[in-house]
Amino acid sequence: MGFFTNKVIWITGASSGLGEELALQLAKENARLILTARNREALTTVQQKAGGESVLLPADLEKDDLQQLSAAALKAYGHIDILINNAGITQRSMAEDTQPAVDRRLMEINFFAPVTLTKSLLPHFRERNTGMVVVMSSMAGLMGFPLRTSYAAAKHALQGYFETLQVEHTIPGFSAMIVSPGRINTPISLHALTASGEAHNKMDKGQANGIPVDVCVRKIVAGMRNGKQRVIVARSERLLWLFHKLVPPLYYYIARKVGANQ
Numbered sequence: 001m002g003f004f005t006n007k008v009i010w011i012t013g014a015s016s017g018l019g020e021e022l023a024l025q026l027a028k029e030n031a032r033l034i035l036t037a038r039n040r041e042a043l044t045t046v047q048q049k050a051g052g053e054s055v056l057l058p059a060d061l062e063k064d065d066l067q068q069l070s071a072a073a074l075k076a077y078g079h080i081d082i083l084i085n086n087a088g089i090t091q092r093s094m095a096e097d098t099q100p101a102v103d104r105r106l107m108e109i110n111f112f113a114p115v116t117l118t119k120s121l122l123p124h125f126r127e128r129n130t131g132m133v134v135v136m137s138s139m140a141g142l143m144g145f146p147l148r149t150s151y152a153a154a155k156h157a158l159q160g161y162f163e164t165l166q167v168e169h170t171i172p173g174f175s176a177m178i179v180s181p182g183r184i185n186t187p188i189s190l191h192a193l194t195a196s197g198e199a200h201n202k203m204d205k206g207q208a209n210g211i212p213v214d215v216c217v218r219k220i221v222a223g224m225r226n227g228k229q230r231v232i233v234a235r236s237e238r239l240l241w242l243f244h245k246l247v248p249p250l251y252y253y254i255a256r257k258v259g260a261n262q
């Protein structure tokens, strides 16, 4: 029996990109899935593609009552083994132009929603002495990058929150894994928020040339199987991060230059 066989895994943001691919790969590992996102139709398509056992739990993580949502997720199979906080939305706008409401949206979806869902399940994990939470941060959670001020802020906040949760570690059998992808080839830039909160609607070059989504998800799934605390899936962003740590002036120079050419 494989590591994921019969495990109940709740994936948020399962209608597209990394979440969709996580659903496909974990279904092949015989996991039992709960799939959440706003777009029910897209979730149904993912469910059909994945096959296996899955339940749809459409929701808006910015607007809906997340305690009620968690209760509904727990009811689906009677328990949850793994929560994958994957849903997220990025940004393509300069700080000075970005509407305050857009800053707040980015924090709600990328930070408060995963924190609220995680906290709602911790008593359940404590009761069962087991549980895993995966959180999708970003290389933008480790360093700043132009046009992504509040997105990077939300991902840095996630990083701090989940790293602290990892070191507190008071629940036996509980683990948390932080994933920091660089640019992955998903439609994320199409859905990115502009200064006024409209969809950016462009497939950025960096995204189109990004790491294939199936390659990224294979690394995430391997990290979960091997009980990793951190998984980084990146190419040139990894080098930039090294500069950020070791040669800060070089990081500032490159990040500004690359950002200006986006």
Ligand SMILES: NC(=O)c1ccc[n+]([C@@H]2O[C@H](COP(=O)([O-])OP(=O)(O)OC[C@H]3O[C@@H](n4cnc5c(N)ncnc54)[C@H](OP(=O)(O)O)[C@@H]3O)[C@@H](O)[C@H]2O)c1
Pocket: 012, 013, 014, 015, 016, 017, 018, 019, 036, 037, 038, 039, 040, 042, 059, 060, 061, 062, 063, 086, 087, 088, 089, 090, 109, 136, 137, 138, 139, 180, 181, 182, 183, 184, 185, 186, 187, 188, 189, 191, 207, 210
């Ligand atoms: N692709 C990359 O290069 C990259 C790099 C670093 C980190 N990440 C992170 O990876 C995660 C997945 O991104 P992706 O690349 O797969 O992007 P994506 O294709 O745009 O998928 C985002 C998912 O989040 C869901 N979502 C967005 N807002 C939501 C809301 N209010 N309520 C519920 N669900 C919501 C979307 O579903 P609906 O629209 O149906 O609600 C969709 O399923 C995000 O957290 C992102 O920050 C991605």
